[in-house]
Amino acid sequence: MPKNPRLSRSRIGLILFGMCALVPSVYASTDGHTASLFLWIALLLIAAKISSLAVERIQQPAVLGELLIGVLLGNLGLFGINYFEAIKTDEVMAFLAQLGVVLLLFKSGLETNIDTILKVGMRAFLVACIGVIVPFGLAYFIAPLILPNLSQNTYLFLGATLTATSIGITSRVFKDLGKLNTPEAQIVLGAAVLDDVMGLVILAVVSAIVTTGTVSAGEVSWITLKAGLFLVGSIVIGQWTADYIGKKLSKIHAGESMKFTLVICFGLIFAYLAHLVGLAPIVGAFAAGLVLDKVQFEDFEDAAVHGDIQKTLIHADEELKDRVENVLEKHRHHHIENLIDPLGHFLIPLFFVLTGMQVNLHSFTNLPILATALVITALAFVSKLAAGLAAGKVNKWIVGWGMAPRGEVGLIFAMTGRGLGVVDDDMFAVIVIMITLTTLLTPPILGHLLRKAA
C-alpha cells in the first residue's frame, strides 16, 4: 500500500474513531446564501401573516398589513439594523416575488368569469382610456405650473408614470374582501389589463421621443399587432387548447399532481408568451386564468373523500344522498383554485412585503420634495377618480379608487425615465412618494367603500 508521509496509521485510527463516535461535520451541501434564503422567506412570511392579522382586526385588507410590514423591515436601516437590506436586492427573492404576482393575477383570472368581463368590456375600455388620458394630460399641462424649469421630457415621463395602474394591489383588495366578482371589480380588472396594454405604450413612444426625437409608426403598429393577437388569440385558441389537452391527458392519468402541473404550467407559459409580445407577464397570467376558468377538470377530481362518503351513504335514503351529493358538488367547483392556493400562500405575501420594502422613508423627510409629492399625489388620485366616472351604472367611487394605486408598474416607468436621464433624483423621490401613497392609501379607502356598499 502506498505510504503518505503526512498520514500516519494513528490518523486513520482517528478518522475511524470519528466516524463511530458520530462526529458531525461542517460541510456545505447548501451554501450560506441558500440557507439565508430559507430564513428570510420564513421571517418574511411570518411577519406578513402577523401584520395581516393585525390590520384585519381593524377591518383593513390583509394586503395593507403585508405592505406596511415591508415598509417597516425595509427601513430598519434608518435605525442601524441592516439585516434586511440584502433582501431588497436579492435576485432569488425578486424572482419569488415576481412568481408571486404572476400567481396572484392567474388566480384572479381563474376567479373571474370571462363572460362577465366581456359584458363590462366596453365600460372597462372607457375607464382605461380616460384613466390614461386624464392623468397624462394633468401631469403634462399642470405639472409645469407647479414644477417649472424642468425639461419637456421630464413632464412626459411624469405623465406616463401617472397613467399606470397596479392591478396587483387592487385585485388583492377585492380578493381580501371577497368582492372579485362584483361588476366594479370586473371593470377595474378589465380596465387595468387594457391599461397595461395601452398605458404602457406611452413608455415606448415617450422613450423613443426622448432617445431619437421621433417614433416609428411601423414599429408601433407591429407592437400593437403582436399584443392584440396575443390577447384575442390567447382567449380564443387557449379555450380550445386547454379543453383538448385537459381531455387528452385525463385519459392517461388521474391525479391531483397532474392537474396541478397542467394548471400552473399553463399560467407560466402564458406569462412567458405575454413577455414575448412585449406585455407584462401578469397580463398573460390573468389571460390564462380567464381561459382555464372555462376548462373542466372533472376527470382529474381527487375523489378520495367524496368516494368514501358515497360508499358510507350507500344504504341511506335517496333524498339524503342527493343532499350530500349537492354539498360535494358545490365544493368540487372550487377545486382548481384550492389546488394552487398553498403556492399562493407561499409566494404572494413575498411580493407585497418586497414591494413595501422598496419604499424609502428617507425621501419623506425632505419637505420641499414632500410638498411637491403631495400635490402630484392629489393629481394622481383625482385623475383616476375621473376615470371611475366612465364606469356606468355601478359604484363609480369604487372603480375610481380601484384604479388609483400605481404600485410596481409606476416604479418601472420612473426607473426607465431615470435610466434615460430625464428623471433626476428629486423627481424620482417625488414619484416614489406618489407611488407609495397611492399604493398604501388605496387598500384602506377601497376597503371602507366596499364595506359601505355591502
Added chain:
Amino acid sequence: MPKNPRLSRSRIGLILFGMCALVPSVYASTDGHTASLFLWIALLLIAAKISSLAVERIQQPAVLGELLIGVLLGNLGLFGINYFEAIKTDEVMAFLAQLGVVLLLFKSGLETNIDTILKVGMRAFLVACIGVIVPFGLAYFIAPLILPNLSQNTYLFLGATLTATSIGITSRVFKDLGKLNTPEAQIVLGAAVLDDVMGLVILAVVSAIVTTGTVSAGEVSWITLKAGLFLVGSIVIGQWTADYIGKKLSKIHAGESMKFTLVICFGLIFAYLAHLVGLAPIVGAFAAGLVLDKVQFEDFEDAAVHGDIQKTLIHADEELKDRVENVLEKHRHHHIENLIDPLGHFLIPLFFVLTGMQVNLHSFTNLPILATALVITALAFVSKLAAGLAAGKVNKWIVGWGMAPRGEVGLIFAMTGRGLGVVDDDMFAVIVIMITLTTLLTPPILGHLLRKAA
C-alpha cells in the same frame, strides 16, 4: 407652457392617438431572465410529469422518470441543442431545487412516525456505522490496487465519497411506492440522517488532513456537540414549542393560510438552523417534519366541507352520522401533508430533473475511465449492501439497496476534493459515473424489491 423644440403638438397628438388605439408596448416590468425562468419551470415540470407517467407505466418509481428526463435535457448539448445549458448553472433554478429537496425531506419527516423511527434507532445506527466504515475501508484499501500511483489523499477522498447516502432519492422511491412507513424505510431514513451527521464528518477530518496535515480534537468535539444538541434539542424542544405556538396562534386566527405558513416556516427555520450547526439543511427539515408529526392543528381545521356535511346529516340517524364522521376524521389527519403537497408538486420535480441534468454523458465515452468507474460502482453497491446486513429481522436487501444512491451528497464530497486539488479530472469523472449509476440504478432495483416483498 414651456416649449420643447424636439416635441411638436403633432407628436403629442400621436401619443394620444397611440393610447386610444390601444397600442401595446415593449416594456420590461419583468426582465428577460425572469420570463425565461417562467418558461424553464413550465417545460421542466411538464417534461418531468410526462416522463414520470412513462416510467410508471413500466412499473418504475416516478423519480426515475424525473432523473432520466433530466439526463436527457442536460445532454442535448451533445446534439447541438444548447437551450437547456443555462438552466444547469442558473442560481434561481438551483435555489428552487434546493427548496424542493428540503420540502421533500420535510414531507418525509411528516409522514414518518417518530416513535417508529426511535424503535428502529439502534438498527439504523448500526446500518449507518457499517455503511460508513465498509465503503471507506474498501475504497481506502482496495482502490490503491485498482488505481495505483495516486496520492493517499485521493484515496481518502474517494473513501469519503463512497460513504455518502442520498436520502432524497431513497425517500422518493419509498414515497412513490407508498412504503414510507415500513420498518425497512424507517431504518434507511434513520441511517441516512445519521449518515449525514457521521459520514460527512469525514469530509471535515479528511479536508483538515489534506490542508493542514492534522486535525484538532477540540474542533471535532465542538462540531459534534453542536450537531448533537441540534438533533436531540430540535426533537425535545421542538415538540414543546410547536405545540405551544400552535395552541397560541389557534386563538388568534383560524384559517388554512395560517396553518400553511406556520408549517412551512417551521420547516424552513429548522433547515436554516441545521445549516448553522454544520448539518445539511435537509436533515433539519426532516427533524422538523418528525416534530410536527406530533403536533395537533385541529383548531386550524378548514372545516368547510365537514361542517356542511354535518349540517346536511342533522336529521339522519346516529349510526350514519357516526360513520360519516369517521370518514371525515380519517381524512382530517392527512391535512397537514395535503396542505403542502401542491408546493411539493411544484418544487420537488425540479430538484430531481436538475440532479439528472448534472450528469455528463460525455464522461461515459472514455473507456478506461468507464472501466475504472464500473469497478468503483461495484464497490459502492457491495459496501452499502453489507450495511444492510446489520438491519436485523427485516428485508436486508431493501435496506442495503436503499442506502446505495450517493446522489448530490456524494457530488459535494467530490467537488470539495476537486477544490482542494486532490481529485483530478479523471478521478472526478470516475466519481460522477459512480454517483450516476448508484443514483439511476437504485430506483428500479428498489422498486422491484419492494413490489416483490408486497
